[in-house]
Amino acid sequence: xxxxxxxxxxxxxxxxxxxxxxxxxxxxxxxxxxxxxxxxxxxxxxxxxxxxxxxxxxxxxxxxxxxxxxxxxxxxxxxxxxxxxxxxxxxxxxxxxxxxxxxxxxxxxxxxxxxxxxxxxxxxxxxxxxxxxxxxxxxxxxxxxxxxxxxxxxxxxxxxxxxxxxxxxxxxxxxxxxxxxxxxxxxxxxxxxxxxxxxxxxxxxxxxxxxxxxxxxxxxxxxxxxxxxxxxxxxxxxxxxxxxxxxxxxxxxxxxxxxxxxxxxxxxxxxxxxxxxxxxxxxxxxxxxxxxxxxxxxxxxxxxxxxxxx
Amino acid sequence: xxxxxxxxxxxxxxxxxxxxxxxxxxxxxxxxxxxxxxxxxxxxxxxxxxxxxxxxxxxxxxxxxxxxxxxxxxxxxxxxxxxxxxxxxxxxxxxxxxxxxxxxxxxxxxxxxxxxxxxxxxxxxxxxxxxxxxxxxxxxxxxxxxxxxxxxxxxxxxxxxxxxxxxxxxxxxxxxxxxxxxxxxxxxxxxxxxxxxxxxxxxxxxxxxxxxxxxxxxxx
Numbered sequence: 337x338x339x340x341x342x343x344x345x346x347x348x349x350x351x352x353x354x355x356x357x358x359x360x361x362x363x364x365x366x367x368x369x370x371x372x373x374x375x376x377x378x379x380x381x382x383x384x385x386x387x388x389x390x391x392x393x394x395x396x397x398x399x400x401x402x403x404x405x406x407x408x409x410x411x412x413x414x415x416x417x418x419x420x421x422x423x424x425x426x427x428x429x430x431x432x433x434x435x436x437x438x439x440x441x442x443x444x445x446x447x448x449x450x451x452x453x454x455x456x457x458x459x460x461x462x463x464x465x466x467x468x469x470x471x472x473x474x475x476x477x478x479x480x481x482x483x484x485x486x487x488x489x490x491x492x493x494x495x496x497x498x499x500x501x502x503x504x505x506x507x508x509x510x511x512x513x514x515x516x517x518x519x520x521x522x523x524x525x526x527x528x529x530x531x532x533x534x535x536x537x538x539x540x541x542x543x544x545x546x547x548x549x550x551x552x553x554x555x556x557x558x559x560x561x562x563x564x565x566x567x568x569x570x571x572x573x574x575x576x577x578x579x580x581x582x583x584x585x586x587x588x589x590x591x592x593x594x595x596x597x598x599x600x601x602x603x604x605x606x607x608x609x610x611x612x613x614x615x616x617x618x619x620x621x622x623x624x625x626x627x628x629x630x631x632x633x634x635x636x637x638x639x640x641x642x643x644x645x646x
Numbered sequence: 647x648x649x650x651x652x653x654x655x656x657x658x659x660x661x662x663x664x665x666x667x668x669x670x671x672x673x674x675x676x677x678x679x680x681x682x683x684x685x686x687x688x689x690x691x692x693x694x695x696x697x698x699x700x701x702x703x704x705x706x707x708x709x710x711x712x713x714x715x716x717x718x719x720x721x722x723x724x725x726x727x728x729x730x731x732x733x734x735x736x737x738x739x740x741x742x743x744x745x746x747x748x749x750x751x752x753x754x755x756x757x758x759x760x761x762x763x764x765x766x767x768x769x770x771x772x773x774x775x776x777x778x779x780x781x782x783x784x785x786x787x788x789x790x791x792x793x794x795x796x797x798x799x800x801x802x803x804x805x806x807x808x809x810x811x812x813x814x815x816x817x818x819x820x821x822x823x824x825x826x827x828x829x830x831x832x833x834x835x836x837x838x839x840x841x842x843x844x845x846x847x848x849x850x851x852x853x854x855x856x857x858x859x860x861x862x863x864x865x866x
Binding site for chain 2: 407408411412414415416417418419421424425427428431604606608609610611612618
C-alpha cells in the first residue's frame with residue numbers, strides 16, 4: 337500500500353469522526369440549530385469524496401476534474417464581476433483557454449503551460465475586446481477578465497501539472513503530492529480560524545477582514561509548518577527540512593489568498609461568491625487560499641526536485 | 647388496462663425527456679444557480695410564479711427547479727407570435743415546453759387572451775408568468791408590470807402568487823443574442839403576495855417585493 341492510501345484513509349476517518357460529533361451534538365442539544373454544521377460536514381464528504389475519486393481514477397481523470405473545477409471557479413468569478421453585456425464574447429474565449437491550459441499541463445509542455453495564459457491569452461483577449469469596439473469601461477472589463485483568468489485557471493492548473501509530473505516511484509505517487517498540497521492548504525485555513533477564535537486579539541487588516549488576527553495567523557503558521565514537516569517525507573519525495581520550508585511558505589501565501597478574495601467580495605458587497613457548496617458558500621470561497629498556495633508550492637517543489645526532472 | 651394506457655399516453659414524455667437530457671444539465675453545469683428560499687416554491691397549484699424577464703432562459707430555469715415527476719404541473723405562459731411562429735417551433739413549444747400560448751397583439755378580448763391561463767389555474771397547475779409582459783434589457787432595472795396578473799388573481803383568488811427575481815441570465819443569454827455564455831444566476835424566491843382589489847396597489851406591492859429581493863443577489 338502506498339503512503340498516499342494511508343492519507344486517504346486518514347481523511348475518511350476524520351470525516352467519520354466529524355460526522356459522529358455533529359450527530360451527537362444535534363442529539364444532545366436538540367434546541368440548538370446545527371443545520372449549518374451538518375451542511376458543512378456533508379459538503380466536506382462531497383469535496384473529499386470527489387477529489388479522492390478523481391485522483392484514484394488516474395492522472396487523466398484527475399486533470400479533467402481540476403479543469404472542471406477551474407471552469408466553475410472562473411464562472412463564479414465572472415458572475416460576480418461587473419462586466420458589460422458586450423464582454424460576454426470575450427468571456428467565452430476566456431473559457432476556451434481552460435482545456436488548452438490543462439492540455440499543456442497534461443502533456444507536460446512546461447514552456448507553453450507557463451506562458452499560454454500570461455502571454456498569449458493576455459495579448460489575445462484585449463484584441464477581441466477591441467474588435468467589438470465598445471470603449472466605455474474597456475479598461476475595467478479587460479482587467480477583470482484577465483485577472484480572473486489568472487486566478488481561477490492559471491494558478492489552479494498548477495495542480496494539474498503536479499498530477500502529471502513524471503518523477504514518482506513505488507512509494508510516492510502523484511496522489512500523495514496533491515493530497516499534501518490540498519491538505520496543508522485546507523488545514524492552514526482551519527487552524528488559522530481556530531487559533532483566531534481562541535486567542536485572536538490583534539487585527540491584521542480590519543478594513544478587509546475583521547476576523548483575521550496575528551494570533552490566528554501565527555498559530556496557523558506554526559500548526560501548518562508542523563504538519564508539513566511531518567507529512568512531507570511521508571507523502572512526497574521531499575525531506576522533512578524541505579517540508580518545513582514548504583509549510584512556512586504555504587501558511588503565508590495561503591493567508592494572502594484568503595484576504596485577496598475577501599477584498600474582492602468586500603468591493604462587490606457580497607458575503608459569499610456563490611452557493612455551490614452548502615455551508616461553505618461558493619467555490620471561490622473554498623479555493624481562495626489554494627489559488628495562492630498551488631503555484632507557489634509548485635514552483636518551490638519544481639525547483640528543489642529539478643534534478644529528478646532533468 | 648385501458649386507464650393505464652391512457653395515463654401513459656397523457657404523460658408528456660417529450661417534455662420530461664427534454665428537461666432530463668438538455669435543460670437540467672445545462673442549468674446545473676453551464677449556468678449554475680444561487681437559489682434562495684427554495685421552500686417558498688409552491689408545490690401545488692393554483693399558483694403563479696411571477697418572475698422578472700430578461701432572457702429566454704428564464705422559463706427553462708424556473709421549470710427546472712421542479713423535479714421531473716412534478717414537471718407536468720408547471721406551465722409557462724409564452725408569446726404566441728414567437729413560440730407558435732411556424733409548425734416546427736409550435737411542435738417544440740407544445741410538446742417539450744408545454745406552453746400556454748398568449749397572443750400579444752392586443753386584438754382579442756381579455757377573457758379570450760387568458761383562456762389558457764384560466765384552464766391551467768382551474769386544473770391546479772403552476773403557471774410561470776412574466777408580469778412585465780416581455781423581456782427587458784439587462785441594464786434596465788425598472789419593473790414595468792402589466793395588469794394581467796392582477797386580473798388572474800381577481801378571477802381566481804385562491805391562486806398563490808410567488809414573486810421571483812432572476813438575475814444573471816441576462817448575461818448568459820440576453821435579448822437578441824444567440825450564443826449562450828456560462829454565468830451563474832440568482833433565483834430568489836419571495837413570499838406570497840397578499841391579494842388586494844386595487845390593481846395599482848397590487849402591482850406596487852409586487853414591485854416593492856422585486857426591489858427587495860433584488861438586494862439579495864450575488865451576481866452582478
